Amino acid sequence: MTSVPPAALPDGYRLAQLGDADRDLMLDMIRWGFVFEPHPEDAGHEVWKPEAGRSVGIWDERGEGAARLAAMHTSYQMRIPVPGGADLPTSGLSWVVVHPSHRRRGLARAMLGAHFNRSLERGEVLSALYAAESGIYGRYGYGPATTGIDLKVGRGATLRDVPGAADLISEIDTLDAAQHGPIVDQVHRAVTRPGWITRDTEALRDRHLLDKPSERRETERLRILIVRDQDGTPRGYALFRRQAKWSHTGSPKGAVQVREAVALDPAAARALWGTLSDLDLMSTVETGFLTPDDPLLHLLVDLRPTEQTLADAVWLRLLDVPAALASRAYAAPVDVVLDISDTMLASNEGRWHLRGDAEGAEVSRTEEPAHLALDVADLAEVYLGGTQLAALAGAGRVRELEPGRLHSTSTGFGWPVAPGMSWGF
Numbered sequence: 001m002t003s004v005p006p007a008a009l010p011d012g013y014r015l016a017q018l019g020d021a022d023r024d025l026m027l028d029m030i031r032w033g034f035v036f037e038p039h040p041e042d043a044g045h046e047v048w049k050p051e052a053g054r055s056v057g058i059w060d061e062r063g064e065g066a067a068r069l070a071a072m073h074t075s076y077q078m079r080i081p082v083p084g085g086a087d088l089p090t091s092g093l094s095w096v097v098v099h100p101s102h103r104r105r106g107l108a109r110a111m112l113g114a115h116f117n118r119s120l121e122r123g124e125v126l127s128a129l130y131a132a133e134s135g136i137y138g139r140y141g142y143g144p145a146t147t148g149i150d151l152k153v154g155r156g157a158t159l160r161d162v163p164g165a166a167d168l169i170s171e172i173d174t175l176d177a178a179q180h181g182p183i184v185d186q187v188h189r190a191v192t193r194p195g196w197i198t199r200d201t202e203a204l205r206d207r208h209l210l211d212k213p214s215e216r217r218e219t220e221r222l223r224i225l226i227v228r229d230q231d232g233t234p235r236g237y238a239l240f241r242r243q244a245k246w247s248h249t250g251s252p253k254g255a256v257q258v259r260e261a262v263a264l265d266p267a268a269a270r271a272l273w274g275t276l277s278d279l280d281l282m283s284t285v286e287t288g289f290l291t292p293d294d295p296l297l298h299l300l301v302d303l304r305p306t307e308q309t310l311a312d313a314v315w316l317r318l319l320d321v322p323a324a325l326a327s328r329a330y331a332a333p334v335d336v337v338l339d340i341s342d343t344m345l346a347s348n349e350g351r352w353h354l355r356g357d358a359e360g361a362e363v364s365r366t367e368e369p370a371h372l373a374l375d376v377a378d379l380a381e382v383y384l385g386g387t388q389l390a391a392l393a394g395a396g397r398v399r400e401l402e403p404g405r406l407h408s409t410s411t412g413f414g415w416p417v418a419p420g421m422s423w424g425f
């Protein structure tokens with residue numbers, strides 16, 4: 001156990017980096033936190049590979065005997081593209097668990113403080129996560145920066161024609177990580193969208209293509225649909241499973257469960273969704289999280305029969321506010337003083353003068369009067385352009401201190417392509 005700089009912890013607890021020797025304890029903690037038992041049939045399929053030096057635990061040293069692990073988290077090294085195309089170093093926070101015996105005494109807060117300091121020391125400007133419950137992370141300065149829409153589309157839903165779609169070649173196969181991994185990676189990487197986190201390490205790529213036997217119980221194994229152009233170049237893919245169901249009168253009611261669907265052009269999107277929505281014996285396609293501007297929403301002739309569920313997707317934390325603001329481009333010129341409150345990272349607190357446009361931006365500390373005031377979590381929510389500053393102002397979460405500044409700044413923070421990503425970590 002390597003010691004980590006002290007954090008505010010209740011007496012008798014100690015924060016420390018976790019390593020390979022702690023792996024079994026970490027896996028046990030993860031089962032406590034996320035409530036599951038290992039399935040015997042998954043033996044040999046587990047590829048949980050925490051990245052070296054990025055896991056931290058809290059040990060309970062009260063009482064007699066050896067210290068017991070009371071809490072843990074890990075993080076992954078990632079890069080997030082932001083509006084304008086810059087790729088920012090990001091710490092992908094994951095597997096945050098406090099054992100039920102130790103909850104609600106500040107262990108999570110202490111771990112988050114350590115996570116912020118350690119990420120900043122590594123030069124990470126942002127932290128990103130998927131929240132198990134949406135009430136947890138706002139208090140630590142994270143905001144839901146991307147939104148996902150899950151659609152349930154009926155079999156044979158009419159899609160608009162796209163020139164060239166009929167010329168593409170669609171092939172369906174059983175997913176084989178070694179064979180299809182490079183194709184998935186190549187297409188996934190070619191997407192240009194704020195928030196689109198690439199899977200840059202082997203551990204992230206392996207985990208993403210994992211097809212655990214226990215997950216096939218009610219369904220089939222993971223399949224892949226690849227759409228290629230006439231030259232054989234992949235233009236899109238979908239990872240999916242089919243689940244067979246039958247009505248009491250013997251009619252097929254199966255569901256296609258899409259894990260991830262990526263298309264690089266309109267024709268590929270049309271070919272992909274056309275195939276997925278017309279598989280034999282299936283009556284519905286469950287799309288999984290799509291970005292709010294996904295082509296499927298605009299290919300469908302009639303949206304009314306589809307069931308839609310909107311939910312928060314990636315939560316973002318600006319660890320270094322000036323670096324984050326200076327790294328993105330702005331859809332319209334902005335020249336504004338923002339007064340930021342941040343209860344956990346004092347280095348972000350206070351007034352920042354931001355001047356930016358489509359080419360880039362500069363940010364400096366200032367004593368000038370502020371035009372807009374907001375919390376760092378609300379800044380995170382608008383940072384990738386998915387939520388309007390003006391919308392948050394409508395809910396009283398952004399204060400306009402100089403009349404007339406809100407709308408121009410809100411336009412500048414917007415972006416024509418919705419932020420999003422297609423996989424969870």
Ligand SMILES: CC(=O)SCCNC(=O)CCNC(=O)[C@H](O)C(C)(C)COP(=O)(O)OP(=O)(O)OC[C@H]1O[C@@H](n2cnc3c(N)ncnc32)[C@H](O)[C@@H]1OP(=O)(O)O
Pocket residue numbers: 033034093094095096097098099102103104105106107108109110129130131132133135136139
């Ligand atoms: C990125 C990810 O890994 S998401 C996964 C998060 N982990 C889980 O959901 C696993 C099960 N839950 C847990 O392990 C724990 O309950 C945790 C990690 C969510 C919270 O740990 P704790 O040590 O109890 O949190 P801590 O004592 O620091 O509480 C911080 C604050 O958050 C609040 N809080 C904690 N969990 C929740 C929740 N699920 N919903 C709403 N508020 C919460 C606490 O009430 C407290 O509020 P306060 O500051 O106003 O007093």
